[in-house]
Amino acid sequence: CDSDILFKPVLPQAVLKADHSASSFMILAKYGTGKTLLRCEYYKSLNSNNYFKILILNRQINEYLETFVSGTSPNGKDCESRDCLIRWSKHEFAQLMLSVLVTEFVDQFQKEENFYVPNISLDEKFQIISILCYYYNGQGVSKLEKLVNFLLNKTDNSMYTATKAESQILERNVYRDKPVLTHLKQDLNKFNALRKDYDKLHLLLSIVEGEGFQSKVIENTMFDNVFNHLTCFTVFIKTNLKKSVVVVIDGIDENRYFFTDNLVNKLSLELFLRSSVSQEILSSVMAHNFYLSLFYPEIDGINIQDAIIRNDKFPTYKIKWNTDSIINYADYLVQKLSKRSSSTVRCKSFTNFEKLVNYPDQKNAAIINRIATPRELHYFMIDLISEMNNCAKHVAKPFIATSENVKNAFKESTKHIPDRHRLKD
Numbered sequence: 513c514d515s516d517i518l519f520k521p522v523l524p525q526a527v528l529k530a531d532h533s534a535s536s537f538m539i540l541a542k543y544g545t546g547k548t549l550l551r552c553e554y555y556k557s558l559n560s561n562n563y564f565k566i567l568i569l570n571r572q573i574n575e576y577l578e579t580f581v582s583g584t585s586p587n588g589k590d591c592e593s594r595d596c597l598i599r600w601s602k603h604e605f606a607q608l609m610l611s612v613l614v615t616e617f618v619d620q621f622q623k624e625e626n627f628y629v630p631n632i633s634l635d636e637k638f639q640i641i642s643i644l645c646y647y648y649n650g651q652g653v654s655k656l657e658k659l660v661n662f663l664l665n666k667t668d669n670s671m672y673t674a675t676k677a678e679s680q681i682l683e684r685n686v687y688r689d690k691p692v693l694t695h696l697k698q699d700l701n702k703f704n705a706l707r708k709d710y711d712k713l714h715l716l717l718s719i720v721e722g723e724g725f726q727s728k729v730i731e732n733t734m735f736d737n738v739f740n741h742l743t744c745f746t747v748f749i750k751t752n753l754k755k756s757v758v759v760v761i762d763g764i765d766e767n768r769y770f771f772t773d774n775l776v777n778k779l780s781l782e783l784f785l786r787s788s789v790s791q792e793i794l795s796s797v798m799a800h801n802f803y804l805s806l807f808y809p810e811i812d813g814i815n816i817q818d819a820i821i822r823n824d825k826f827p828t829y830k831i832k833w834n835t836d837s838i839i840n841y842a843d844y845l846v847q848k849l850s851k852r853s854s855s856t857v858r859c860k861s862f863t864n865f866e867k868l869v870n871y872p873d874q875k876n877a878a879i880i881n882r883i884a885t886p887r888e889l890h891y892f893m894i895d896l897i898s899e900m901n902n903c904a905k906h907v908a909k910p911f912i913a914t915s916e917n918v919k920n921a922f923k924e925s926t927k928h929i930p931d932r933h934r935l936k937d
Contacts, residue, residue, distance in 0.1 A: 513552035517848060519841045519886070523550050524829035532557045534758045534803040538789070538820075540810040541831040543765060544887025544929070550831070551762045551807045563803075564620075564755040566613050570763035575649075576608040576705045577769050583704050597769060597780040599704070602790035606738040607647070607705040609759055609793075610745060614647040617749070621659045629663065629752050637663050638725055640748055643741050645716040646700060646734050653711045660719065674711045677718035692726055693717050702735040739792040746802040757802035761788065765809040778814055785816045789826070798825045835881050839865055842889055868913060869896070875915040879922050891925035898924075 520528065527537065527550060541547040558565055581596045621627050641660050648656050653674045661671045680687040689697070696713045700706065720729050734741070746757045765771060770781040785808060797804045808816070810830065820826050833841075842865035870876050883889050899917040913921075 513548075513556070515549060515552075517845065518549055518553055519546070519844050522546070522833060522837045522841070523831060526827070527554055527829065528557060532559060534558055534563055534756065534805070536797045536804045536826055538806040538808060538816075538826065538828045539831065540808055540816075540828055542810050542885065544885035545831040545833060546886050547807050547809070547831060548762060551760060551805075554805065555760055558758060562755060563758045564617075564749050564753065566609075566616055566757065566759045568609070568612050568759065568761045568763075570766040572612055573608070573761075573764065574767055574769070576604075576611070577767070579707055580604055580705045581769075595777070595779050597783055600780070600783050600787060602787045602792060603736075603738055604705040605784070605787035605790070606742055606793060607703055610643075610738060610742045611647040611649045611706060613745065613757065613759070614644055615649045617745075618644065618648055618650060618655050618659050621662070622655055627662070632752070634723065638719070638723065638728075639744060641719060642716065642734065643745050645712045646703070647706065647741070648712060649707055653709075653715055656712065657715060660715065664719070664723075672715060672718040672722060674714040674718065677714040678721075679714055679717060690717070692720055692729055695730055699733050699735050703738075739796070742793075743796050743799075743801050746796070750801070756800075758805065759802060760805045760807070762807040776811055778811065781811065782814045782816065785814065786819045789816065789819050791821050794821055794826050798822065833885055838883055838886070838889060839871075839880075841886055842893075845889075845893065868911075869918055870913050873915060876913065876918045879918050882922070888925065888929060891928045892921055895921040895924040 523546060524537075524539070526535070527539070529535070539547055539550065555565065555567060577597065577600075580600060584599055585596060641663060644656060644660060650656070657671070657673055661667070664672070666672060679689060679693050681690055693713060696716060697710060700708060700710075700713060720726055750756050764781070764784070770777050770784070788804075788806060793804065796802065804826075817823070817828050820828070846865050846868060866872070869880055871880060883892055896913065896917065899913070899921050900911045903911055903917070
Protein backbone atom coordinates (compact mmCIF):
# COMPACT_ATOMS: atom_id res chain seq x y z
CA CYS A 513 0.00 0.00 0.00
CA ASP A 514 3.01 2.30 -0.06
CA SER A 515 2.86 2.67 -3.84
CA ASP A 516 1.53 5.92 -5.28
CA ILE A 517 1.24 4.44 -8.77
CA LEU A 518 -2.45 3.94 -9.45
CA PHE A 519 -3.69 3.97 -13.03
CA LYS A 520 -7.34 4.88 -12.52
CA PRO A 521 -8.63 4.80 -16.14
CA VAL A 522 -8.75 0.98 -16.16
CA LEU A 523 -10.16 0.58 -12.64
CA PRO A 524 -13.91 0.42 -11.88
CA GLN A 525 -15.00 4.04 -11.64
CA ALA A 526 -17.75 3.32 -9.09
CA VAL A 527 -15.30 2.26 -6.36
CA LEU A 528 -13.22 5.40 -5.80
CA LYS A 529 -15.83 8.09 -5.35
CA ALA A 530 -15.25 11.83 -5.42
CA ASP A 531 -16.88 12.23 -2.01
CA HIS A 532 -14.76 9.39 -0.52
CA SER A 533 -17.85 7.47 0.53
CA ALA A 534 -18.05 3.73 1.13
CA SER A 535 -20.09 1.28 -0.90
CA SER A 536 -20.79 -2.44 -1.04
CA PHE A 537 -19.46 -4.42 -3.99
CA MET A 538 -17.29 -7.31 -5.11
CA ILE A 539 -14.16 -6.97 -7.23
CA LEU A 540 -13.27 -10.06 -9.27
CA ALA A 541 -9.86 -9.72 -10.83
CA LYS A 542 -7.08 -11.91 -12.16
CA TYR A 543 -3.78 -11.99 -10.31
CA GLY A 544 -1.65 -8.93 -10.96
CA THR A 545 -4.38 -6.72 -12.44
CA GLY A 546 -4.29 -4.09 -9.67
CA LYS A 547 -6.86 -5.47 -7.23
CA THR A 548 -4.81 -4.87 -4.10
CA LEU A 549 -3.69 -1.39 -5.17
CA LEU A 550 -7.34 -0.50 -5.69
CA ARG A 551 -8.20 -1.91 -2.26
CA CYS A 552 -5.43 0.14 -0.65
CA GLU A 553 -6.62 3.35 -2.28
CA TYR A 554 -10.26 2.63 -1.44
CA TYR A 555 -9.49 1.87 2.20
CA LYS A 556 -7.33 4.99 2.59
CA SER A 557 -10.04 7.16 1.04
CA LEU A 558 -12.56 6.32 3.78
CA ASN A 559 -12.56 8.89 6.58
CA SER A 560 -12.17 7.29 10.01
CA ASN A 561 -14.39 9.99 11.48
CA ASN A 562 -17.29 8.64 9.43
CA TYR A 563 -16.49 4.95 9.18
CA PHE A 564 -15.44 2.16 11.52
CA LYS A 565 -13.10 0.38 9.11
CA ILE A 566 -12.29 -3.31 9.31
CA LEU A 567 -9.61 -4.79 7.04
CA ILE A 568 -9.58 -8.59 6.84
CA LEU A 569 -6.49 -9.96 5.11
CA ASN A 570 -4.91 -13.38 4.68
CA ARG A 571 -3.41 -13.42 8.19
CA GLN A 572 -6.80 -13.13 9.88
CA ILE A 573 -8.52 -15.46 7.42
CA ASN A 574 -5.86 -18.11 7.91
CA GLU A 575 -6.15 -17.90 11.70
CA TYR A 576 -9.88 -18.61 11.64
CA LEU A 577 -9.51 -21.34 9.02
CA GLU A 578 -6.91 -23.05 11.20
CA THR A 579 -9.25 -22.85 14.20
CA PHE A 580 -12.00 -24.36 12.08
CA VAL A 581 -9.83 -27.19 10.74
CA SER A 582 -8.34 -28.04 14.15
CA GLY A 583 -11.83 -28.16 15.65
CA THR A 584 -13.55 -30.17 12.94
CA SER A 585 -10.59 -32.46 12.23
CA PRO A 586 -8.39 -32.50 15.38
CA ASN A 587 -6.04 -35.20 14.10
CA GLY A 588 -6.05 -34.05 10.50
CA LYS A 589 -7.47 -37.40 9.38
CA ASP A 590 -10.37 -35.81 7.54
CA CYS A 591 -7.89 -33.82 5.48
CA GLU A 592 -6.39 -37.05 4.17
CA SER A 593 -9.64 -38.41 2.75
CA ARG A 594 -11.58 -35.25 1.93
CA ASP A 595 -11.33 -31.48 1.79
CA CYS A 596 -10.52 -29.93 5.19
CA LEU A 597 -12.99 -27.10 4.64
CA ILE A 598 -15.89 -29.17 3.31
CA ARG A 599 -18.07 -28.14 6.27
CA TRP A 600 -17.25 -24.43 6.07
CA SER A 601 -20.45 -22.42 5.68
CA LYS A 602 -22.01 -18.98 5.87
CA HIS A 603 -22.19 -19.36 9.66
CA GLU A 604 -18.42 -19.71 9.96
CA PHE A 605 -17.83 -16.75 7.67
CA ALA A 606 -20.15 -14.59 9.78
CA GLN A 607 -18.29 -15.75 12.90
CA LEU A 608 -15.00 -14.74 11.30
CA MET A 609 -16.26 -11.32 10.23
CA LEU A 610 -17.95 -10.49 13.54
CA SER A 611 -14.98 -11.74 15.57
CA VAL A 612 -12.56 -9.49 13.67
CA LEU A 613 -14.97 -6.58 14.10
CA VAL A 614 -15.37 -7.18 17.85
CA THR A 615 -11.62 -7.57 18.37
CA GLU A 616 -10.91 -4.33 16.50
CA PHE A 617 -13.64 -2.57 18.50
CA VAL A 618 -12.04 -3.65 21.79
CA ASP A 619 -8.60 -2.56 20.55
CA GLN A 620 -9.92 0.82 19.42
CA PHE A 621 -11.42 1.40 22.87
CA GLN A 622 -7.91 1.23 24.36
CA LYS A 623 -6.67 3.93 21.96
CA GLU A 624 -9.58 6.39 22.17
CA GLU A 625 -9.29 8.95 24.96
CA ASN A 626 -12.84 10.22 24.54
CA PHE A 627 -14.61 6.96 23.80
CA TYR A 628 -18.31 7.60 24.37
CA VAL A 629 -21.29 5.29 24.38
CA PRO A 630 -24.68 6.84 25.21
CA ASN A 631 -26.57 5.43 28.16
CA ILE A 632 -28.53 2.36 27.08
CA SER A 633 -30.57 -0.11 29.09
CA LEU A 634 -28.90 -2.85 31.14
CA ASP A 635 -30.48 -5.51 28.91
CA GLU A 636 -28.97 -3.86 25.82
CA LYS A 637 -25.60 -3.58 27.54
CA PHE A 638 -25.68 -7.25 28.51
CA GLN A 639 -26.48 -8.25 24.92
CA ILE A 640 -23.49 -6.26 23.65
CA ILE A 641 -21.26 -7.62 26.43
CA SER A 642 -22.27 -11.20 25.61
CA ILE A 643 -21.30 -10.62 21.97
CA LEU A 644 -17.99 -9.11 23.09
CA CYS A 645 -17.17 -12.06 25.35
CA TYR A 646 -18.03 -14.72 22.79
CA TYR A 647 -16.44 -13.21 19.69
CA TYR A 648 -13.38 -11.39 21.06
CA ASN A 649 -10.23 -12.96 19.61
CA GLY A 650 -7.45 -11.00 21.31
CA GLN A 651 -4.83 -12.48 23.61
CA GLY A 652 -5.86 -12.43 27.26
CA VAL A 653 -8.90 -10.65 28.68
CA SER A 654 -7.46 -7.46 30.19
CA LYS A 655 -8.61 -5.25 27.29
CA LEU A 656 -12.00 -6.91 27.29
CA GLU A 657 -12.35 -6.36 31.04
CA LYS A 658 -11.70 -2.64 30.68
CA LEU A 659 -14.38 -2.26 28.01
CA VAL A 660 -17.15 -4.24 29.71
CA ASN A 661 -16.56 -2.42 33.00
CA PHE A 662 -16.70 0.87 31.14
CA LEU A 663 -20.04 -0.11 29.63
CA LEU A 664 -21.37 -1.06 33.07
CA ASN A 665 -19.93 2.05 34.76
CA LYS A 666 -17.88 -0.10 37.12
CA THR A 667 -14.77 1.28 38.82
CA ASP A 668 -12.20 0.16 41.39
CA ASN A 669 -13.42 -2.65 43.65
CA SER A 670 -16.73 -3.01 41.80
CA MET A 671 -15.03 -4.00 38.54
CA TYR A 672 -15.66 -7.43 37.07
CA THR A 673 -12.67 -9.61 36.22
CA ALA A 674 -12.19 -13.16 35.00
CA THR A 675 -10.04 -14.05 38.02
CA LYS A 676 -12.72 -12.95 40.51
CA ALA A 677 -15.31 -15.29 39.03
CA GLU A 678 -16.29 -18.15 41.31
CA SER A 679 -16.57 -20.72 38.57
CA GLN A 680 -16.96 -23.92 40.59
CA ILE A 681 -19.15 -25.39 43.30
CA LEU A 682 -18.52 -28.29 45.66
CA GLU A 683 -20.82 -31.26 45.15
CA ARG A 684 -20.24 -34.49 47.07
CA ASN A 685 -16.68 -33.49 47.82
CA VAL A 686 -15.99 -32.85 44.11
CA TYR A 687 -15.57 -29.41 42.57
CA ARG A 688 -17.61 -28.94 39.41
CA ASP A 689 -18.24 -26.04 37.06
CA LYS A 690 -21.31 -24.05 37.91
CA PRO A 691 -24.31 -24.84 35.67
CA VAL A 692 -24.15 -21.38 34.07
CA LEU A 693 -20.47 -21.82 33.18
CA THR A 694 -21.11 -25.33 31.85
CA HIS A 695 -23.88 -23.91 29.67
CA LEU A 696 -21.61 -21.13 28.37
CA LYS A 697 -18.79 -23.56 27.56
CA GLN A 698 -21.07 -25.97 25.73
CA ASP A 699 -22.49 -23.07 23.77
CA LEU A 700 -19.11 -21.59 22.79
CA ASN A 701 -17.79 -25.02 21.78
CA LYS A 702 -20.37 -25.15 18.99
CA PHE A 703 -18.77 -22.17 17.21
CA ASN A 704 -16.39 -23.84 14.76
CA ALA A 705 -14.47 -20.72 13.75
CA LEU A 706 -14.00 -19.16 17.22
CA ARG A 707 -11.08 -19.77 19.56
CA LYS A 708 -12.15 -21.52 22.77
CA ASP A 709 -10.78 -19.15 25.41
CA TYR A 710 -12.68 -19.89 28.60
CA ASP A 711 -11.24 -16.87 30.44
CA LYS A 712 -13.73 -14.81 28.43
CA LEU A 713 -16.52 -16.97 29.81
CA HIS A 714 -15.24 -16.59 33.37
CA LEU A 715 -15.52 -12.83 32.88
CA LEU A 716 -19.02 -13.23 31.48
CA LEU A 717 -19.96 -15.49 34.39
CA SER A 718 -18.81 -12.83 36.83
CA ILE A 719 -21.07 -10.29 35.10
CA VAL A 720 -24.01 -12.69 34.86
CA GLU A 721 -23.94 -13.37 38.59
CA GLY A 722 -23.24 -9.77 39.55
CA GLU A 723 -26.07 -8.36 37.44
CA GLY A 724 -28.54 -11.21 38.01
CA PHE A 725 -28.77 -12.64 34.48
CA GLN A 726 -28.47 -16.34 35.41
CA SER A 727 -31.92 -17.42 34.28
CA LYS A 728 -31.70 -15.39 31.07
CA VAL A 729 -28.41 -17.05 30.14
CA ILE A 730 -29.60 -20.58 30.91
CA GLU A 731 -32.75 -20.12 28.84
CA ASN A 732 -30.91 -18.88 25.74
CA THR A 733 -28.00 -19.83 23.52
CA MET A 734 -25.71 -17.69 21.40
CA PHE A 735 -25.05 -20.41 18.84
CA ASP A 736 -27.11 -20.23 15.63
CA ASN A 737 -27.71 -16.51 16.18
CA VAL A 738 -24.54 -15.17 14.59
CA PHE A 739 -26.39 -13.19 11.91
CA ASN A 740 -28.54 -11.51 14.56
CA HIS A 741 -25.38 -10.74 16.53
CA LEU A 742 -23.74 -9.26 13.43
CA THR A 743 -26.73 -7.01 12.84
CA CYS A 744 -26.99 -6.09 16.51
CA PHE A 745 -23.34 -5.11 16.83
CA THR A 746 -23.02 -3.18 13.57
CA VAL A 747 -26.23 -1.27 14.32
CA PHE A 748 -24.93 -0.56 17.85
CA ILE A 749 -21.79 1.04 16.39
CA LYS A 750 -23.76 2.94 13.76
CA THR A 751 -26.36 4.24 16.22
CA ASN A 752 -24.21 5.02 19.23
CA LEU A 753 -20.80 5.82 17.78
CA LYS A 754 -22.25 7.53 14.70
CA LYS A 755 -19.99 5.51 12.42
CA SER A 756 -20.92 3.06 9.69
CA VAL A 757 -19.01 -0.21 9.74
CA VAL A 758 -17.07 -1.00 6.55
CA VAL A 759 -15.69 -4.53 6.17
CA VAL A 760 -13.00 -4.81 3.49
CA ILE A 761 -11.66 -8.26 2.57
CA ASP A 762 -8.59 -8.98 0.45
CA GLY A 763 -5.63 -11.38 0.33
CA ILE A 764 -7.53 -14.60 -0.36
CA ASP A 765 -5.12 -15.43 -3.18
CA GLU A 766 -2.28 -15.76 -0.65
CA ASN A 767 -4.02 -18.38 1.51
CA ARG A 768 -2.43 -21.81 1.77
CA TYR A 769 -5.78 -23.58 2.13
CA PHE A 770 -6.81 -22.31 -1.29
CA PHE A 771 -3.52 -22.08 -3.18
CA THR A 772 -0.62 -24.53 -2.94
CA ASP A 773 2.33 -24.22 -5.31
CA ASN A 774 0.70 -24.04 -8.75
CA LEU A 775 -2.58 -25.66 -7.72
CA VAL A 776 -5.91 -24.09 -6.78
CA ASN A 777 -8.19 -25.87 -4.32
CA LYS A 778 -11.34 -24.86 -6.17
CA LEU A 779 -13.75 -26.70 -3.88
CA SER A 780 -12.53 -24.96 -0.71
CA LEU A 781 -12.14 -21.61 -2.42
CA GLU A 782 -15.63 -21.64 -3.88
CA LEU A 783 -17.12 -22.67 -0.52
CA PHE A 784 -15.39 -19.76 1.17
CA LEU A 785 -16.26 -17.18 -1.49
CA ARG A 786 -19.91 -18.18 -1.61
CA SER A 787 -20.15 -18.18 2.20
CA SER A 788 -19.24 -14.49 2.17
CA VAL A 789 -22.18 -13.51 -0.04
CA SER A 790 -24.92 -15.49 1.67
CA GLN A 791 -28.45 -14.15 1.62
CA GLU A 792 -28.28 -13.37 5.35
CA ILE A 793 -25.12 -11.29 5.03
CA LEU A 794 -26.19 -9.44 1.90
CA SER A 795 -29.65 -8.76 3.36
CA SER A 796 -27.97 -7.00 6.27
CA VAL A 797 -25.75 -5.09 3.84
CA MET A 798 -28.76 -4.02 1.78
CA ALA A 799 -30.49 -2.89 4.97
CA HIS A 800 -27.53 -0.49 5.35
CA ASN A 801 -26.40 -2.07 8.62
CA PHE A 802 -22.83 -2.14 7.30
CA TYR A 803 -20.81 -1.96 4.08
CA LEU A 804 -19.10 -5.01 2.61
CA SER A 805 -16.31 -4.53 0.05
CA LEU A 806 -14.81 -7.73 -1.32
CA PHE A 807 -11.61 -7.93 -3.38
CA TYR A 808 -11.45 -11.49 -4.70
CA PRO A 809 -9.35 -13.32 -7.29
CA GLU A 810 -11.10 -14.33 -10.48
CA ILE A 811 -10.45 -18.04 -10.98
CA ASP A 812 -11.52 -20.00 -14.06
CA GLY A 813 -14.16 -22.58 -13.19
CA ILE A 814 -15.38 -20.89 -9.99
CA ASN A 815 -18.80 -19.28 -10.05
CA ILE A 816 -19.73 -16.93 -7.24
CA GLN A 817 -21.91 -14.30 -8.88
CA ASP A 818 -24.99 -16.54 -9.06
CA ALA A 819 -24.97 -16.69 -5.23
CA ILE A 820 -25.65 -12.95 -4.99
CA ILE A 821 -29.35 -12.33 -4.38
CA ARG A 822 -29.43 -8.81 -5.84
CA ASN A 823 -26.71 -7.94 -8.32
CA ASP A 824 -28.15 -4.47 -8.70
CA LYS A 825 -27.71 -3.82 -4.95
CA PHE A 826 -24.39 -5.65 -4.59
CA PRO A 827 -22.60 -5.18 -7.92
CA THR A 828 -19.62 -7.11 -9.22
CA TYR A 829 -16.82 -5.22 -10.95
CA LYS A 830 -13.98 -6.72 -12.97
CA ILE A 831 -10.58 -5.28 -13.84
CA LYS A 832 -9.75 -5.94 -17.47
CA TRP A 833 -6.57 -5.02 -19.32
CA ASN A 834 -5.69 -5.15 -23.01
CA THR A 835 -2.60 -4.21 -25.00
CA ASP A 836 -3.65 -0.57 -25.37
CA SER A 837 -4.33 -0.11 -21.65
CA ILE A 838 -1.07 -1.88 -20.76
CA ILE A 839 0.89 0.48 -23.01
CA ASN A 840 -0.96 3.51 -21.61
CA TYR A 841 -0.13 2.30 -18.12
CA ALA A 842 3.48 1.77 -19.14
CA ASP A 843 3.60 5.38 -20.42
CA TYR A 844 2.26 6.45 -17.04
CA LEU A 845 5.06 4.51 -15.32
CA VAL A 846 7.73 5.97 -17.60
CA GLN A 847 6.50 9.48 -16.81
CA LYS A 848 6.62 8.69 -13.09
CA LEU A 849 10.15 7.33 -13.41
CA SER A 850 11.24 10.33 -15.47
CA LYS A 851 10.04 12.73 -12.77
CA ARG A 852 11.89 10.80 -10.09
CA SER A 853 15.05 10.72 -12.21
CA SER A 854 14.93 14.30 -13.46
CA SER A 855 18.63 14.78 -12.73
CA THR A 856 19.58 11.96 -15.09
CA VAL A 857 19.91 13.14 -18.68
CA ARG A 858 19.57 9.66 -20.15
CA CYS A 859 16.18 9.08 -18.48
CA LYS A 860 14.83 12.43 -19.64
CA SER A 861 15.03 11.35 -23.26
CA PHE A 862 12.26 8.74 -22.87
CA THR A 863 8.96 10.36 -23.70
CA ASN A 864 6.94 7.15 -23.82
CA PHE A 865 7.07 3.40 -23.38
CA GLU A 866 6.84 2.55 -27.08
CA LYS A 867 10.02 4.50 -27.76
CA LEU A 868 11.81 2.84 -24.85
CA VAL A 869 11.06 -0.69 -26.07
CA ASN A 870 11.22 0.19 -29.78
CA TYR A 871 7.63 -0.96 -30.22
CA PRO A 872 7.52 -0.27 -34.00
CA ASP A 873 9.86 -3.26 -34.35
CA GLN A 874 7.45 -6.13 -35.07
CA LYS A 875 9.48 -8.64 -33.07
CA ASN A 876 9.45 -6.36 -30.04
CA ALA A 877 5.76 -5.60 -30.45
CA ALA A 878 4.90 -9.31 -30.57
CA ILE A 879 6.62 -9.84 -27.22
CA ILE A 880 5.19 -6.71 -25.57
CA ASN A 881 1.69 -7.73 -26.66
CA ARG A 882 2.05 -10.88 -24.53
CA ILE A 883 2.24 -8.78 -21.34
CA ALA A 884 -1.27 -9.14 -19.94
CA THR A 885 -1.27 -7.45 -16.52
CA PRO A 886 0.40 -4.59 -14.62
CA ARG A 887 2.17 -7.15 -12.43
CA GLU A 888 3.73 -8.78 -15.49
CA LEU A 889 4.66 -5.32 -16.78
CA HIS A 890 6.40 -4.44 -13.50
CA TYR A 891 8.47 -7.62 -13.62
CA PHE A 892 9.30 -6.95 -17.26
CA MET A 893 10.38 -3.38 -16.45
CA ILE A 894 12.64 -4.58 -13.64
CA ASP A 895 14.42 -6.97 -15.98
CA LEU A 896 14.49 -4.41 -18.78
CA ILE A 897 16.23 -1.98 -16.43
CA SER A 898 18.87 -4.68 -15.88
CA GLU A 899 19.31 -4.79 -19.65
CA MET A 900 19.58 -0.99 -19.68
CA ASN A 901 22.23 -1.02 -16.98
CA ASN A 902 24.27 -3.60 -18.85
CA CYS A 903 24.09 -1.55 -22.05
CA ALA A 904 24.98 1.68 -20.23
CA LYS A 905 28.45 0.31 -19.57
CA HIS A 906 29.21 0.06 -23.27
CA VAL A 907 27.36 2.90 -25.07
CA ALA A 908 27.10 6.65 -24.68
CA LYS A 909 23.74 7.25 -26.37
CA PRO A 910 20.34 6.88 -24.66
CA PHE A 911 19.01 3.33 -24.41
CA ILE A 912 16.62 2.02 -27.04
CA ALA A 913 15.75 -1.64 -26.56
CA THR A 914 16.82 -4.16 -29.15
CA SER A 915 14.92 -7.34 -29.90
CA GLU A 916 17.47 -9.19 -27.79
CA ASN A 917 16.91 -6.83 -24.84
CA VAL A 918 13.14 -7.23 -24.98
CA LYS A 919 13.37 -10.98 -25.44
CA ASN A 920 15.76 -11.40 -22.49
CA ALA A 921 13.73 -9.14 -20.19
CA PHE A 922 10.48 -10.93 -21.01
CA LYS A 923 12.03 -14.36 -20.54
CA GLU A 924 13.42 -13.41 -17.11
CA SER A 925 10.20 -11.70 -16.02
CA THR A 926 8.07 -14.80 -16.60
CA LYS A 927 10.08 -16.67 -13.96
CA HIS A 928 8.51 -14.49 -11.24
CA ILE A 929 4.93 -15.49 -12.03
CA PRO A 930 3.51 -18.87 -10.89
CA ASP A 931 1.69 -20.83 -13.58
CA ARG A 932 -1.61 -20.60 -11.68
CA HIS A 933 -1.43 -16.81 -11.87
CA ARG A 934 -1.07 -16.55 -15.63
CA LEU A 935 -4.02 -15.13 -17.48
CA LYS A 936 -5.64 -17.46 -19.97
CA ASP A 937 -6.76 -16.30 -23.38
